[in-house]
Amino acid sequence: MMQKQLEQYRKLCKCRHIIGFIIEVLISWVLIAHLFVNLPVMMGGEAFEEVHNPVGIVYVILALAGILKMRQNPKVLKDDAALKAAYLEEHDERNIAIRAKAGQPVVQYLSLAMLMGGAVLDFINLKVLYPVSMTMELTGCVQLLVSWSLKKYWEKRM
Amino acid sequence: MNTRIKELRKARKLSQEELADAVGTTRQTITSIETGKYIASLPLAYKIAKYFGMKIEDVFCLEEDE
Numbered sequence: 001m002m003q004k005q006l007e008q009y010r011k012l013c014k015c016r017h018i019i020g021f022i023i024e025v026l027i028s029w030v031l032i033a034h035l036f037v038n039l040p041v042m043m044g045g046e047a048f049e050e051v052h053n054p055v056g057i058v059y060v061i062l063a064l065a066g067i068l069k070m071r072q073n074p075k076v077l078k079d080d081a082a083l084k085a086a087y088l089e090e091h092d093e094r095n096i097a098i099r100a101k102a103g104q105p106v107v108q109y110l111s112l113a114m115l116m117g118g119a120v121l122d123f124i125n126l127k128v129l130y131p132v133s134m135t136m137e138l139t140g141c142v143q144l145l146v147s148w149s150l151k152k153y154w155e156k157r158m
Numbered sequence: 159m160n161t162r163i164k165e166l167r168k169a170r171k172l173s174q175e176e177l178a179d180a181v182g183t184t185r186q187t188i189t190s191i192e193t194g195k196y197i198a199s200l201p202l203a204y205k206i207a208k209y210f211g212m213k214i215e216d217v218f219c220l221e222e223d224e
Contacts, residue, residue, distance in 0.1 A: 002182070092183050092184045092187055093183070093187070093198075093199050093202060094183070094186065094187040095184065095187075158196045
């Protein structure tokens with residue numbers, strides 16, 4: 001029965017790997033364009049130096065790091081021992097309880113959506129929507145930080 | 159919740175990892191159960207007791223208020 005569950009999990013991991021790769025490419029392009037390319041210039045507007053502000057750089061780096069971390073480990077697809085370890089890690093009741101207490105994965109997806117939303121708003125109109133986009137991006141970062149902190153706390157506590 | 163898991167495990171010369179592998183959980187969970195930081199769910203408690211060939215109440219004991 002365990003073998004059957006592991007095979008089903010392997011198929012799930014393959015799907016995640018492919019979908020994760022596609023999402024990674026799309027989101028990375030958006031983030032890197034946001035960071036290094038003068039978007040208003042590309043869209044016909046005037047240059048706007050705020051795209052290079054330190055907060056923007058930090059959040060883009062954090063977002064990229066977060067995306068890379070969320071991506072399925074490719075070793076899991078090839079190595080049976082790694083597959084079993086990943087399966088136990090994901091389905092272990094204590095880990096499930098810890099993730100639930102930290103609000104994961106809902107908070108992670110919501111935070112990522114806020115970071116992406118902020119980047120999209122900057123694409124639309126950087127000058128006008130900058131306060132809104134910055135608020136969304138900062139909120140996303142803070143949410144991720146709080147969720148991560150809670151996860152570490154409950155890992156120690158439980 | 160008190161447990162005899164550590165005592166039973168050492169009697170059988172088992173590592174935490176081996177026990178975790180046998181009952182389908184992680185080593186960290188076994189550690190947390192042994193130290194009393196985490197209370198196992200009924201299915202996990204049943205699997206552990208079954209692995210040792212004992213009843214649940216012989217492996218897990220509810221602390222009584224004095």
